[in-house]
Amino acid sequence: MVSHPPGGGARAVARCIALREPPFSAEPGMLFRAYLTPAHGAALGRLAEWMREAGMTVRLDGAANLIGRYEGWRDMPPLVMGSHIDSVRDGGSYDGPLGIMLAIEAVEALAASGKRAPFPIEIYAFGDEEGSRFPASMLTSRAVAGTLDAAGLEMADREGVTLADALRQAGERWEIVTGRAPFGETAPFGDAAQYLAARHPGAIAYLEAHIEQGPVLEAAGLAVGVVTGIAAQLRYNIAVTGMAGHAGTTTMPLRRDALAAAAEMVLAAERIAREAASDVVATVGRLSALPGAPNVIPGRVDFTLDVRSLDHGRRDSAAAAILDAFAAIADRRGVALETGQTNDFAASPCDPALMDLLSASLAAAGQPAFRLPSGAGHDAMNMAALCPTAMLFLRCAGGISHNPAEHVDPADAEIALQVMLGFLDRLGETL
Incomplete structure (x- = not known):
């Protein structure tokens, strides 16, 4: 088992809060971080720093997803973990970013222990899940999964800016095209070929930790639960x-x-x-x-x-x-x-074998192996077209989400981190 110093869950929570204010939000006093905006770019820059500090190499794909990679000791497809970095207008701090922060903490625990999994680990900070800018949601995970049509690049935001134009503008603003951006290895993006080239070549599995955005876990008095599928x-x-x-x-x-x-x-x-x-x-x-x-x-x-x-x-x-x-x-x-x-x-059932690994990890962390469905959509439902998927839900106070009152107890985040590390160990033992 990978050991890790206590406090990683609390740091993940604190980092989510840190991304609530400008320049990581478009407006002071409220969180709003839409895809391909300056606030999005600023958040990616800070995430890139945290990923590198955890021992990862960092790159940006053609859909402006930030990817941190921690090599394994075998030459094989990676385990992908992550969630989304964008938000709804006047949203909460944890919807999306907490899953990214916990994944970074898991890799940092591995690196601090001098350990590697047999598989590489890739952490994705998806740029668009909420659909807060363009009239469709989950654009970037659909690009990675290979389910986004090139025609989607012609959709426009409320100002009439197309997705293709927004990509080009962001590339210039973040200096990605010249390779001077703080994200590591980059390539020009902005046209359909580059966006669709974000499709992943293949992964062994996808794991996403996310707040429940509902009251079930809190009503059951539980910190975490295993997701059975997405509506x-x-x-x-x-x-x-x-x-x-x-x-x-x-x-x-x-x-x-x-x-x-x-x-x-x-x-x-x-x-x-x-x-x-x-x-x-x-x-x-x-x-x-x-x-x-x-x-x-x-x-x-x-x-x-x-x-x-x-x-x-x-x-x-x-x-x-x-x-x-x-x-x-x-x-x-x-x-x-x-x-x-x-x-x-489409409805997206989670992989039974991965659910069992998560349940065993919950039990090892002293948690009941509780299972529940997700009425909310998540990037995992798109990644299911690429590989088997699993999701871990965390309790959120009052079931409140998409609201500034969204709250996660750092102790619950610490439990989730223990479960994720147990999942990594158990997945490695199956290979």
């Missing part, structure tokens, strides 16, 4: 177009109020998901009304729809029912409806 997701952009008009002179029967129609649609999505009486969930997470004046009837509303379930059939049935309800509402209210699917992520 399937469908996500849509919805546009409702009515007729803008004067709020005082347009009588109620003559109105084609886009916001009133959208409000009814939101409630229909909630009702249909509730009536499913299963694990189906439906969420409208973003809504904007135009022209946005207090004395003007809204003429256009744009909103998102997210539908999830661990079962593809339940997910798809609920989504179809919701979209049918939207169409009926639009027809009855005389407004136009446009729907566009942006994400379709």
Whole structure:
């Protein structure tokens, strides 16, 4: 077993907190770190320092994922560990970064003990998981897994900047193209060929530690748990177009109020998901009304729809029912409806053998071998196209996430680190 000095879990937590403020966040007083922004670049620079201090070589791939590598004593594909470094607007400190920090601590414990696993270890700091900048999520892990189409590079952010242009701009800003960036060996990126060349040649497994983002572990009084699988997701952009008009002179029967129609649609999505009486969930997470004046009837509303379930059939049935309800509402209210699917992520079961290794590591750390599913999406669901995957969940206070109140106990992070080190030992013994 690899021994490590106590405090690695606490340091992982402290490092997450350190990345909360500028320049690692785009705004003072709140965390917002979107893909390919200066805050993203600053965070990668600091992560590169910590990776090197832990004994790793560091590089950046064509999708701007930061990769730290710790060589093994055999010539074989690596174990990949990691998570994402981006955040939602006004998000929490631990969603994503904690998994990266714990992976760095695991490698540092190996290096401090003068030990290497039989396999190389690669730690990925994925650049985009949240979809906070572009109208799709998990772009960078999809690139690594080889499941991202080159057409995705033409999607644009709210300012009209395409992903390809954002890559080129970031390359110039971070001086990556000239090789002077602090990330180690780099190559120019910014076009489809380079982005898609981020595809990984192959790994023996992928392990991601992540906060649960829910209340199950806390309710059970447990610090950590083994994830059994990740729910399937469908996500849509919805546009409702009515007729803008004067709020005082347009009588109620003559109105084609886009916001009133959208409000009814939101409630229909909630009702249909509730009536499913299963694990189906439906969420409208973003809504904007135009022209946005207090004395003007809204003429256009744009909103998102997210539908999830661990079962593809339940997910798809609920989504179809919701979209049918939207169409009926639009027809009855005389407004136009446009729907566009942006994400379709399959349910992703974790590998049974890897789950068993994690469970044995939990038991060795004095923890019950508790298992639970993930309703939230994670980069692991994309990496499953590349290799077997496993996830370790950590308790978060109140189940709160995507919120500044997100909190992780350093003692729980220390337990998670012990479990990860036990997993590395047990995985090595199987090879």
